[in-house]
Amino acid sequence: MGFNKKMKTSIIESDIIIGMLDTGVWPESESFNDTGFGPIPKKWKGTCQKSANFTCNNKIIGARYYLTDGDNGPEDFISPRDAEGHGTHTTSTAAGGLVSQASLFGIAKGTVRGGVPSARIAVYKICWSYGCSDEGILAAFDDAIADGVDIISLSVGSFIPFDYFEDSIAIGAFHAMKKGILTSNSAGNGGPTPGSVVNVSPWSLTVAASTIDRKFVTKVKLGNGQIYEGATINTFDLKGKMYPFIYGGDAPNLTLGVASEFSRYCYPGALNATLVKGKIVFCEYFTDYEGVLEAGALGAVNPTATIFKTSQDNNQFAPFVVSFSSRGPNPITADILKPDLTAPGVDILAAWSEASTVTEDDTRRTRYNIISGTSMSCPHATGAAAYVKSFHPTWSPAAIRSALMTTAIPMTSNNNIEGEHAYGAGHINPLQATDPGLVYDAGEIDYVKFLCGQGYTIANIQLISGNSSSCSEETDGTVWDLNYPSFALSSTPGKSITRVFHRTVTNVGSAVSNYRAVVNAPPGLIIQVQPSVLSFEYVGQQQSFVVTVGAELGNSMISGSLIWDDGVHQVKSPIVAYTSIML
Structure with a gap:
C-alpha cells in the first residue's frame, strides 16, 4: 500500500474515532496501548459499558456489546471482550499502534501497526459464537452514530446477498451516511463464484481482498529425499523427524458410517482417530485442517514423511485478488460496479485474543496471528478512509470513497480474469487518496x-x-445517473447496448485548473465524453459532464476507463460493459 510509518500524518488524526462492529476486542493487547495519547476527543458522546473484565483507556475510548438470546456460547465473555480473535485482528489492522517484534510463533517477525495508529477506537461487539443478529447490528449502528464515530468498519456479511431493505448492514450504513459517516464493508469470501459479492449498497465502500508482497510457504520432505513446497502456514516444528503417513481414504471413521470416498477429503469427523494418530495424513482435497487435527494426526499434505515450519518469501506477482474474495457482478443492482476496490487481505499479521487458540484442538495462545479474508482487507480500507478523513474532516462519505477509488492503483485481468468484477477500481493507495483532485460526491x-x-x-x-x-x-x-466513481452497463449475451451517464465532479485540488478527458476504449467499446475539458476557478466548484457508452457484447465483459487529467492529478474511473445472466 506504500503506507509506511514515515508517511505524512494529520495533526487531527488522534481526533478521528473508528467504530469497529465485530466480535469485540482484547483490550490488553499492546496494539491498544494508550501511552502518549491525550484526553478523549470532546466530540465523543459514547460510553465504556460496565463489565467485570473490561476496561477502556485513551486508545479504546468506548465499548459496548449487544447480546441476543441464543447467540452466545459457553466460551463467550458477556462483555465487549473478544473471545474469538476476529475483532481484535480487524481492530488492530485499522488503528493499532506500533508494536515491534510481533510474530506468530516467530513467523513474519517485525513491526506491526494499523492504518491510523493515532486514531481512537470505539468497540461494538455484535458477533458471538453462534452468530451476529440483525437487532444487534442495527443497535450498534445507532449507538455508533450517536456516539460520534467518524468511520464505521464492518467485516461481517451474509452468505448470500440481501436486497437493501432486507439488509441490516445496508440499512445501518444508510443511516450512518446521512450523518456523514462512511461504512467500510468486506465483500465476502464466496469467490471466485460470479455474483457472490455481498454488502453492495451504493452508499457503502465494498472491499475485495488481494495478496501482499510476501508469501508464506511450507516445505514437505518425502521419504526418498524429494522436497516440495506449498502455500500454507505451519507453526509446528517437527525438527526434521520422519513420520509415517496414511491416505485419508484408508482411514474412514467406520463408527460413524463414513466411507473411504468421503474420508479421503479429511472432513471433520471423517477420519479414524486410532489409525491416523501420530501420522501425517494425505488428503485429496479439503478446505481446512479441522478433520485432520481432531483425529490426532500431525498434519496434512500430499504423501510425505516430515513437514517443516513455514518460511517467508517474496511474492513477485502481488497484488492480485485472491481466489476466495467474492466477485461481481453486483447481484442486487447490476449496473453499480462492486466491489469498489481491493486491499490487502491475505496472510495478515495482526493482534489476537489471548482467549483463543491458533487452531482447533491446540492449547497454544498467541498475541498475534496470521489470517486471511475480506475481513482483513476491510479494515485496511477503513484505516485508509480514516486517514483521508483526518486531512479532510468535512468530506462526505461519498467524497472519501471517491478519493479512494479514483486514486487506486490500476490492475489488469492478466492475474484476475474477472477484471473489475474482482478488483473494482483497483488496489487501494491511501497516500494518493488525500489529494485526488476531483471527487464524485453524493x-x-x-x-x-x-x-x-x-x-x-x-x-x-x-x-x-x-x-x-x-x-x-x-x-x-x-x-x-447516480454520481458514482465507476461506470457499469450490462445486457444479455450477443446484444449491443448504449447507456448515457450523467456525472458531476467537485474540485478539491488546485483552485484554477483544467482537466482533459482521457478515454481508454478497447475494441467493442465506444466512449464519448461531453464536454471533454472541465475548467475550474475555485476549490469546491462543480462541473457536470455526460458519458455515452456503446458496447458490442459477446459472452464476456469489456473494460475501459475515463481519466480526468490536469497534469498533476489523474482521476480514474473504470468503465465496464458485461453480459449478465441475472438480468
Whole structure:
C-alpha cells in the first residue's frame, strides 16, 4: 500500500474515532496501548459499558456489546471482550499502534501497526459464537452514530446477498451516511463464484481482498529425499523427524458410517482417530485442517514423511485478488460496479485474543496471528478512509470513497480474469487518496432518487431511510445517473447496448485548473465524453459532464476507463460493459 510509518500524518488524526462492529476486542493487547495519547476527543458522546473484565483507556475510548438470546456460547465473555480473535485482528489492522517484534510463533517477525495508529477506537461487539443478529447490528449502528464515530468498519456479511431493505448492514450504513459517516464493508469470501459479492449498497465502500508482497510457504520432505513446497502456514516444528503417513481414504471413521470416498477429503469427523494418530495424513482435497487435527494426526499434505515450519518469501506477482474474495457482478443492482476496490487481505499479521487458540484442538495462545479474508482487507480500507478523513474532516462519505477509488492503483485481468468484477477500481493507495483532485460526491437525496428509479416501493425506501422519503418526478433517477466513481452497463449475451451517464465532479485540488478527458476504449467499446475539458476557478466548484457508452457484447465483459487529467492529478474511473445472466 506504500503506507509506511514515515508517511505524512494529520495533526487531527488522534481526533478521528473508528467504530469497529465485530466480535469485540482484547483490550490488553499492546496494539491498544494508550501511552502518549491525550484526553478523549470532546466530540465523543459514547460510553465504556460496565463489565467485570473490561476496561477502556485513551486508545479504546468506548465499548459496548449487544447480546441476543441464543447467540452466545459457553466460551463467550458477556462483555465487549473478544473471545474469538476476529475483532481484535480487524481492530488492530485499522488503528493499532506500533508494536515491534510481533510474530506468530516467530513467523513474519517485525513491526506491526494499523492504518491510523493515532486514531481512537470505539468497540461494538455484535458477533458471538453462534452468530451476529440483525437487532444487534442495527443497535450498534445507532449507538455508533450517536456516539460520534467518524468511520464505521464492518467485516461481517451474509452468505448470500440481501436486497437493501432486507439488509441490516445496508440499512445501518444508510443511516450512518446521512450523518456523514462512511461504512467500510468486506465483500465476502464466496469467490471466485460470479455474483457472490455481498454488502453492495451504493452508499457503502465494498472491499475485495488481494495478496501482499510476501508469501508464506511450507516445505514437505518425502521419504526418498524429494522436497516440495506449498502455500500454507505451519507453526509446528517437527525438527526434521520422519513420520509415517496414511491416505485419508484408508482411514474412514467406520463408527460413524463414513466411507473411504468421503474420508479421503479429511472432513471433520471423517477420519479414524486410532489409525491416523501420530501420522501425517494425505488428503485429496479439503478446505481446512479441522478433520485432520481432531483425529490426532500431525498434519496434512500430499504423501510425505516430515513437514517443516513455514518460511517467508517474496511474492513477485502481488497484488492480485485472491481466489476466495467474492466477485461481481453486483447481484442486487447490476449496473453499480462492486466491489469498489481491493486491499490487502491475505496472510495478515495482526493482534489476537489471548482467549483463543491458533487452531482447533491446540492449547497454544498467541498475541498475534496470521489470517486471511475480506475481513482483513476491510479494515485496511477503513484505516485508509480514516486517514483521508483526518486531512479532510468535512468530506462526505461519498467524497472519501471517491478519493479512494479514483486514486487506486490500476490492475489488469492478466492475474484476475474477472477484471473489475474482482478488483473494482483497483488496489487501494491511501497516500494518493488525500489529494485526488476531483471527487464524485453524493448524499441522501441522490440515493433516494436512485432507489425510486430502481422501482423500490415507498414503504421499502422508508425502511432503508428511516424517514418519510417519497418518490416524485424530481426524485426519480436512473441507476446510470447516480454520481458514482465507476461506470457499469450490462445486457444479455450477443446484444449491443448504449447507456448515457450523467456525472458531476467537485474540485478539491488546485483552485484554477483544467482537466482533459482521457478515454481508454478497447475494441467493442465506444466512449464519448461531453464536454471533454472541465475548467475550474475555485476549490469546491462543480462541473457536470455526460458519458455515452456503446458496447458490442459477446459472452464476456469489456473494460475501459475515463481519466480526468490536469497534469498533476489523474482521476480514474473504470468503465465496464458485461453480459449478465441475472438480468
